[in-house]
Amino acid sequence: MSRLRTALFVVPLALVACQGGATKRSAYPQTHRGAIVDDFHGTSVADPYRWLEDSDAPQVRKWIAAQNKVSRKHLDSLGGREQVQAILERLSGSESYGLPSREGSFYYFTYNDGVMGQSQLVRADRPDAKIEDCDVVLDPNTWSQDGTVSLGGTSFSRDGRYLAYGQSDGGSDWRTWRVRDLKTGKDLLDLIQWSRFSTPEWAHDGSGFTYLRFPESTNKLIEKDLRPSLWYHTLGTDQSQDVLVYDDPANPDRSFGISVTEDDGRFEVLFQRQGTTRKNWLWIRDTSPSADGAWVKVFDDFDGQYLPLGNDGWFWTDKDAPKGRIIKVDCSAPGKELVTVVPEREHTLDDASMIGGRLLCHYLVDARSEVVLFEANGTLVETLALPGAGAASGMSGRQRRSETFLSFSALDNPGETFQ
Secondary structure (H helix, E strand, O other): OOOOOOOOOOOOOOOEEEEOOEEEEOOOOOOOOOOOEEEEOOEEEEOOOHHHHOOOOHHHHHHHHHHHHHHHHHHHOOOOHHHHHHHHHHHHOOOEEOOOEEEOOEEEEEEEOOOOOOOEEEEEOOOOOOHHHOEEEEOHHHOOOOOOEEEEEEEEOOOOOEEEEEEEEOOOOEEEEEEEEOOOOEEEEEEEEEEEOOOOEEOOOOOEEEEEEOOOOOOOOOOOOOOOEEEEEEOOOOHHHOEEEEOOOOOOOEEEEEEEOOOOOOEEEEEEEEOOOOOEEEEEEEOOOOOOOOOEEEEOOOOOOEEEEOOOOEEEEOOOOOOOEEEEOOOOOOOOOOEEEEOOOOOEEEEEEEEOOEEEEEEEEOOEEEEEEEEOOOOEEEEOOOOOOOEEEEOOOEOOEOOOOEEEEEOOEEEEEEO
8 A cells, every 4th residue: 555544443452551651451342252153073163253244234333333442542642653654654655566468459557656545557558658658447546435445356358458357345355347348448337246266267259258156145254155156248248147157066165267278269278176275177178169068177186286378288287296397288188198398496486477489487596586488398598687686576478479577576676677
């Protein structure tokens, strides 16, 4: 945040006011203890304060008001708060820019002038454009009077015509997705609800997108994250007309993700995870008119992480390589032996991208970043010369486009962006 505001904090312990070395315990409101007890595999676990999870309930609002009254009385009595706030506002009041990404014929990035409550999403026709030459695409500061509605994710159609953007209310991980026509600058009537933990994946032709959806609930805050399913939404239609893409009712605690191959949109890649583990299954299906549309189980043993790089069978995996490696497989013939392209090294392969037909790999070396470029067959090209010992991030892009952006920061470098 660039502008600091005085917040109302709920303090779970008795507040102690220190004045001239003396301590005095403030009168503190009592908190009701409920009688809820759960049975976890034969072990009883009491949860007496679960009733506080429903923040909209009248008794909870009353409890919050009483807590804040005590907190506010104590905080307002402390001297020097205005001076500290002024110093922090001055130190944080500097411009900040997010990493650009090219979508269609424009470059998009976030911008904050140092006093905005939330960063704007802006666009320009070149990545080094001055902010006065940029157009504001989304301004979350205008979405609510109290600033509690924020931008919770973006997804551009392949041609850069449409932007699906998620709105988060009050810091919730639930998302309400809307669609903006970037040619006209206006929102379409499309509205997606009951979605979380995912970003819409556009069809190759921009006619719609697939998204993760959860069952509707009477209380979003306390509902368990069970029974997610993947749905396809066609632009210009109501959410009630969306089509089910994949569901697994026999395994309600699994989560799903889907991606579409970049260049031709021919293949869909389905990810499945169980609970909170990082291991995943990975299936692929051919969506062309001549194909049968059946899922091909490329990785189905739940024995490691598998993340696709590009379209043609490259994957980052930690299978038999805890520090990570890059493999090549024939996705049309699952079960064949994996071919290692970039073997596991001494240091951890933290991330990788297929950009411009080459593999850009990010390693962690003694708590600093090292970025190494390989040919698609694993031949070493070069190790990028970073400005020093620090942290690099970003480096995403397209398989057929030889451009990416990198952010670098260090203890003596607050952050730079490189193309």
